[in-house]
Amino acid sequence: RERLAGLRVxxxxxxxxxxxxxxxxxxRPSYLELGAVRAxxxxxxxxxxxxxxxEVRQDVLRQLRLARPRVVVRxxxxxxxxxxxxxxxxxxxxxxxxxxxxxxxxxAGVGIVYASTRKRVDALADLLIRAGLPAAGxxxxxPDAERRRLQDAFMGEELxxxxxxxxxxxxxxxxxxxxxxxxxxxSSLEAYYQEAGRAGRDGQPATCVLLHAYPDRFTHEFFIExxxxxxxxxxxxxxxxxxRGAENGVAAVPAGELLxxxxxxxxxxxxxxxxxxxxxxxxxxxxxxxxxxxxxxLMATPDRIRRELDETRRGAExxxxxxxxxxxxxxxxxxxxxxxxxxxQHLGQSxxxxxxxxxxxxxxxxxxxxxxxxxxxxxxxFEGPATRLPVDWAALEAxxxxxxxxxxxxxxxxxxxxxxxxxxxRYFGDPDARRRCAGxxxxxxxxxxxxxxxxxxxxxxxxxx
Numbered sequence: 001r002e003r004l005a006g007l008r009v010x011x012x013x014x015x016x017x018x019x020x021x022x023x024x025x026x027x028r029p030s031y032l033e034l035g036a037v038r039a040x041x042x043x044x045x046x047x048x049x050x051x052x053x054x055e056v057r058q059d060v061l062r063q064l065r066l067a068r069p070r071v072v073v074r075x076x077x078x079x080x081x082x083x084x085x086x087x088x089x090x091x092x093x094x095x096x097x098x099x100x101x102x103x104x105x106x107x108a109g110v111g112i113v114y115a116s117t118r119k120r121v122d123a124l125a126d127l128l129i130r131a132g133l134p135a136a137g138x139x140x141x142x143p144d145a146e147r148r149r150l151q152d153a154f155m156g157e158e159l160x161x162x163x164x165x166x167x168x169x170x171x172x173x174x175x176x177x178x179x180x181x182x183x184x185x186x187s188s189l190e191a192y193y194q195e196a197g198r199a200g201r202d203g204q205p206a207t208c209v210l211l212h213a214y215p216d217r218f219t220h221e222f223f224i225e226x227x228x229x230x231x232x233x234x235x236x237x238x239x240x241x242x243x244r245g246a247e248n249g250v251a252a253v254p255a256g257e258l259l260x261x262x263x264x265x266x267x268x269x270x271x272x273x274x275x276x277x278x279x280x281x282x283x284x285x286x287x288x289x290x291x292x293x294x295x296x297x298l299m300a301t302p303d304r305i306r307r308e309l310d311e312t313r314r315g316a317e318x319x320x321x322x323x324x325x326x327x328x329x330x331x332x333x334x335x336x337x338x339x340x341x342x343x344x345q346h347l348g349q350s351x352x353x354x355x356x357x358x359x360x361x362x363x364x365x366x367x368x369x370x371x372x373x374x375x376x377x378x379x380x381x382f383e384g385p386a387t388r389l390p391v392d393w394a395a396l397e398a399x400x401x402x403x404x405x406x407x408x409x410x411x412x413x414x415x416x417x418x419x420x421x422x423x424x425x426r427y428f429g430d431p432d433a434r435r436r437c438a439g440x441x442x443x444x445x446x447x448x449x450x451x452x453x454x455x456x457x458x459x460x461x462x463x464x465x
Contacts, residue, residue, distance in 0.1 A: 017047035021059035025190035109178030116184035175202035228400035235386035236262035
C-alpha cells in the first residue's frame with residue numbers, strides 16, 4: 001500500500017467485484033482492504049461483476065468507499081442459453097442421466113461437467129472413460145503440468161468433455177462450450193449462474209443442466225454449519241488457546257488437538273472457522289512458525305539423471321535426485337510425496353538458492369514441486385474472559401442465516417414450476433424478467449425435455465418421490 005501511494009496510478013479496476021462483498025458468493029476477507037487502497041490512490045475506480053444481486057452491488061459501493069458513483073446495470077439474460085433441471089433420486093440415477101446426456105450431445109461441441117469434490121471428479125471421469133466417452137478430470141490435485149496439458153487439449157478440442165471442480169473455466173475464454181452440466185447442486189444461484197454461464201459465449205445456442213437430488217442440500221448445510229460456528233464453539237476454542245498461551249507464551253496448537261479440548265466443536269473444520277472468527281475480530285494473530293515440507297514428484301529416470309546432469313558442474317542437483325531415488329524408489333516418486341528434511345537438508349538451509357535449484361530442475365523436466373508451505377502459530381492479542389470477546393456475534397449469525405437463505409433459493413430454483421429464466425433474472429433484480437420464455441424446460445413443456453419421459457423435479461416432488 002505504501003508503494004502504491006508513490007505511483008501515478010490512473011485507474012484502479014476491480015474484477016469479480018462480488019468478492020468484495022460480505023454477501024457475495026465468493027467473498028474474500030482480505031479484499032476488504034481494497035477500500036483503503038482506493039482511498040490512498042485517489043484515482044478513478046471501476047468495479048465489475050457478472051453475478052451481483054442489488055444487495056451485493058450496494059455493499060461493493062460501501063466497501064470501496066465510492067462517493068456518488070455511476071452504477072451501470074446491464075441485463076443479466078443470456079438469450080442463447082436454455083435452462084434445464086433433471087430430477088434424480090440418488091447418484092446412481094445421476095450417473096445414468098449424465099451418460100445419456102453426453103451421448104445425445106456427442107458431436108455438438110465441447111462440454112463441461114461440474115462436480116463438487118475432487119473425489120467425485122475422479123469417479124465421474126473414470127465412469128465416462130469406461131463408457132467410451134473421451135473425458136478427463138481437472139482439479140487442484142492434478143499436477144500443474146498435467147492441468148496445463150488438459151487445458152490446452154480442451155481449448156484445442158482434442159478433449160471434448162472435462163469433468164472439473166468449479167475453478168475450471170476461470171480465465172478460460174472458450175466461446176463454443178455447448179453443454180454445461182452440474183452434477184452437484186451449487187450452494188447459491190450466483191455460483192450456479194456464473195459457472196453455467198461459461199456455456200455459449202459465442203452467442204450460439206447452448207444448454208445448461210442441473211442434475212438435482214434432494215440430498216444435495218445436506219452437504220451444503222454441513223459446510224454452512226462448519227463455516228459459521230456457534231458462539232459456544234468460538235468461546236471454547238479461545239479458552240483452550242488462552243490456557244495454552246499462558247503455558248507456552250505463544251499458542252501453537254493443531255486443530256485436531258484443539259478439537260479434543262474444545263468440547264462443543266464437532267470437527268477440525270469448525271475449529272478452523274472459530275480461529276478465523278477470532279483472527280478477524282483481532283483476538284489472535286497468526287504467525288509464521290517456520291517452513292514445512294515441500295511436495296515433490298520425480299519425473300526423470302536414473303539413466304537420464306546420470307546422462308544429462310554433469311557430476312562436476314551440477315553435482316548438488318544430481319546428488320539430490322539420486323538420493324530421492326535411493327530412499328523412496330520410482331513408484332512413490334512418480335505419484336508425488338512430501339520430502340523429508342534429511343533428503344533436502346542442504347536445500348532447506350540455503351533458502352532461496354534451494355528454491356531456485358528445485359525450480360531449475362522443474363523447468364528442465366526432472367521433477368515437479370510445490371513450494372515449501374509455512375506452518376502457523378498463533379499469538380493472542382486479547383486477555384479478557386471468553387464471555388467478553390470482541391466478536392460481532394449478530395453479524396456472524398446474519399452470515400449464517402444468509403448462507404442458508406441462498407441455499408434455499410438455489411433449491412427452490414430446482415423445484416420451480418414456472419419460468420426458470422425469469423426466476424434467475426428476478427433474483428438478480430433484472431427489470432426485464434418475464435413470466436415465460438422459450439428457453440427453459442418448464443416453458444417448453446414435454447417438447448423441450450432433453451431426455452424423453454424425464455419428469456421435472458417439481459412433478460416428482462408432488463408425487464412424493
